Amino acid sequence: MDVDRDTVVEIAVSVGAVALFIAVIVVIGDVYNRGGLSTDGGMALVGAITGFVVLMSVLGLGLAYYLNR
Template identity: 70%
Template sequence: MDVDRDTVVEIVVSVGAVGLFVAVLVGIGTAYNQDGLSTTGGVAFVGAITAFVILMSLVGVGLAYYLDQG
């Protein structure tokens, strides 16, 4: 199976961003868990999801720019 460099870059960057998102969610879950997710934790959770959507948008634009240069 022959995978070109651009595909490997896309995979590594995407997996890294998703890994960061999962780590943030685990951190929120452990920091704001008192018999369930607290109200502050819920706000942090929504903020993390919003930040993830923005991050993935920026990653997509960045990858499109980077891969277009090559």
């Protein structure tokens, strides 16, 4: 199976972003877990999800520009 360089870059960036998202969720769960997720933890989780969506959008646009020039 022959995979071109652009595909490998897209995969690496996506896996890195997902790994970062998982790490942030684990940290939020560790910091805000007091017998259940607190209200502040819920807000941090919503912020993490929002940040992930924005990050993936920015990375997608950046990769589209970088790989198609």
